[in-house]
Amino acid sequence: MSKEVWDYIFFKTAPFPKTDISKEKLDKLKEEFEFWYPVDLRVSGKDLVPNHLSYYLYNHVAMWSEREKWPVAVRANGHLLLNSEKMxxxxxxxxxxxxxxxxxxxxxxxxxxxxxx
Known part of the structure; x- marks a missing residue:
């Protein structure tokens, strides 16, 4: 997998790359990506906010300047305590x-x- 292959899958206007992977397979990957993106909701634990979830957002913004591929929402769970214990x-x-x-x-x-x- 080269940068050009990933570009072809992730970006609509990227040219077909020089690769041994068939156009049919790459077009299937591109179709799957277009179907599942943008992500509607990413849910994770509150302990991942300062690292994983922050970089999750940074990476999407870095890859796609247009908001259409950015995650729609991010939620963090684990903020509630009951009787001083995590739920x-x-x-x-x-x-x-x-x-x-x-x-x-x-x-x-x-x-x-x-x-x-």
Whole structure:
């Protein structure tokens, strides 16, 4: 994989590169990329904000000057504590969305109620 191959896949106006990879395969990769990009939502842990998630954004801005390929949204989880402990399945103080709806209903008050169980 050369820089020219990646350019062909990622950029609409890049010329077909000199490569042993068939045009059919590269066009399939280009089609897949166009289907999945831009990313609608990237979710990760709060501990990755200062490095991984920041550079995730920097890299997209560096590669595509137009915003059409930039991620639409980035969310970080892990900011909530319950009884001074992180909320996680391993500590047992965590509910899945289905469990929360079953226990508290799906109305707007569920979010506040779920956080204080």
């Amino acid at each position: 996680s399945k391993s500590t047992g103080n965590f509910l899945t969305l289905t469990q929360a709806v079953d226990k508290f209903s799906a109305d707007g008050k569920c979010v506040l109620t779920c956080l204080s169980f």
